[in-house]
Amino acid sequence: MASFLQQTVKALKSSYPWTTTPLIVGAPMRIISGPALAVAISSAGGLGFIGPGAQPTDLEPALLEAKAMLSESSLPPPSPSGVLPIGVGFQTWAGDLTVASSAIKTCKPAAAWLFAPRHGQPELDTWTRALRAASPRTQIWIQVASVADALAAAHSAAPPDVLALQGADAGGHSLTQGAGLTTLVPEAFDALAAAGAGPAASLPLIAAGGILDGRGVGAALVLGASGAAMGTRFLGAREARIAAGYRRHVLTASDGGQSTVRTQLYNHLRGTMDWPAGFDARGLANRSWWDNVAGVPFERNRELHEEARKLGDAAWGPEGRMATYAGTGVGLVREVMGAGEIVGEVREGARRAVGGLKGGLEGV
Incomplete structure (x- = not known):
């Protein structure tokens, strides 16, 4: 390899x-x-x-x-x-x-x-x-x-x-x-x-x-x-x-295996109904999701979603209704940084991780 x-x-x-x-x-x-x-x-x-x-x-x-x-x-x-x-x-x-x-x-x-x-x-x-x-x-x-x-x-x-x-x-x-x-x-x-x-x-x-x-x-x-x-x-x-409310939801989220869900609900609420079969999306759970779980009819959920659009950044978050797509590692996004800083930090972290692993196994 x-x-x-x-x-x-x-x-x-x-x-x-x-x-x-x-x-x-x-x-x-x-x-x-x-x-x-x-x-x-x-x-x-x-x-x-x-x-x-x-x-x-x-x-x-x-x-x-x-x-x-x-x-x-x-x-x-x-x-x-x-x-x-x-x-x-x-x-x-x-x-x-x-x-x-x-x-x-x-x-x-x-x-x-x-x-x-x-x-x-x-x-x-x-x-x-x-x-x-x-x-x-x-x-x-x-x-x-x-x-x-x-x-x-x-x-x-x-x-x-x-x-x-x-x-x-x-x-x-x-x-x-x-x-x-x-x-x-x-x-x-x-x-x-x-x-x-x-x-x-x-x-x-x-x-x-x-x-x-x-x-x-x-x-x-x-x-x-x-x-x-x-x-x-x-x-x-x-x-x-990215909207400030979307980013705030990402920065405050943790334990992504529990706080994110896979669903087409968020697509459907905004009117996108025609994704190919076999696909869905992972995003943070919010009030739209929990209302869906509780049995709120889809049409009512969509009405509430449309009303939330008018709230600006308040439309995102655990009690919001707009989709916050994010992966299970969302809890590792802890601060806002420049993209170049992120690339540099991740690259150097990878080099340290691989080098440290090699050093830690030698002679064991």
């Missing part, structure tokens, strides 16, 4: 030369991961992703905004034929491939992260081909939450450049039925390695879901990942596009 890790880490470094090992990735949270957050993460030696936004047409303006920010950052500017040192994310079931391809062609981000197809791997293959045609140097990342989906992506007609393995502790949307990273990553690693030569055997794996600090990143590397993605931790980043 050590030689594979070295190989894939070198491959990632070659593809993203501004990054520092271990690779820390900012997950493409739909609205929260905007240009400022992505640029700050990449400027600190990570790889920041812009989320898909509220509408497909939000992407190109966000990329152009990021491009302007990059001209003032510490990152070297891309050459005329080069790529922007940030990525973009898509929920393919809700995306517009024509709009996405146009934005990718115009702005050439370093990576495109694909997630949540309605029609499985064939849909991801269609997106992969189209985005590669639009920008051949933009690498394709595919997010999966099962060994079967990892193998399907790796053996597909249009395999990705990177696989993001999302464990069940993740906040936001994922497969309803999933496994934690401690089993998902090593089983996927072994299954892909057993494929022998070819793309499946050399795909870098990025672990996501339940990683909040250097200890989590160190664990992901030991399990077989080549880097780690974080979403919930960056809810505490100053650059995140």
